[in-house]
Amino acid sequence: MNLLVLFLFLKYVALAPVSMSTLTVEITNVKRSGGKLRLAVFRPTDKFGSGKPYMYKIVTIEKPSIQRIDFELEPGQYAVAGYHDVNS
Secondary structure: OHHHHHHHHHHHHHHOOOOOEEEEEEEOOOOOOOOEEEEEEEOOOOOOOOOOOOEEEEEEOOOOOOEEEEEEEOOOOOEEEEEEEOOO
């Protein structure tokens, strides 16, 4: 009976949703409007800069201002790379 209870508990824990965290990247030095801001998030197992990122976002820059981009991620360690492609 104890083994059955333990099995059911472990099955429940394995199916429980992973709590997500929000990573907010703030870019403060956007001086020109137009083009696109490209941000990529890499996990430790990804090849930073040369491989496919875990997640990415592309934001159109309407006007020079502070840009805040949110990523919903599992808690952990990540690296972020970004650039402003002014003329696409």
